[in-house]
Amino acid sequence: MLATTGTPELVFFIAGLLLYGLLLWFFKRRFLKKLDLVFSKHSEDAPGSAEIAQRLEALNLDSAHFVFTMERHANVPFRQNRITLVYGRIGIRSPGGIRGPEWTLRKAVYALADKHQTEWLRGHPDAFTYATTDYSNSVFWVSLDAFLAG
Secondary structure: OOOOOOHHHHHHHHHHHHHHHHHHHHHHHHHHHHHHHHHOOOOOOOOOHHHHHHHHHHHHHHOOOEEEOOOEEEEEEEOOEEEEEEEEEEEEEEEEEOOEEEEEEEEEEEEEEEHHHHHHHHOOOOOEEEEEEOOOEEEEEEOHHHHHHO
């Protein structure tokens, strides 16, 4: 005997899927608006794409746990300092299980700092969380809400 799905269950299921899709769309749109607000403060004296790509390449060669890419970048003022922000995909390596390490991908905003800025960024834990470092660059995760609050 085959089980059949009644009309009310199907309607609730479809409504749930639509609500879930609407929530995902809303949160993504909200994040992108915050991202545009932060990156709109861009100053013209920002490092070029080639320079940032070289710095990210050096980080990627040195890091066993992260791989950084760049979609957007800007040099943005924050509390009387200029911070290089980058938005892009990040590969994160976890120890994994029986099959070994696993990689996950996500998009994020992160600050790319040289040796001089690293200590200053560590002094603002409300906006920046330390992620990783190599010989000349450090990466900090950025809280867009704290960044927009100033």
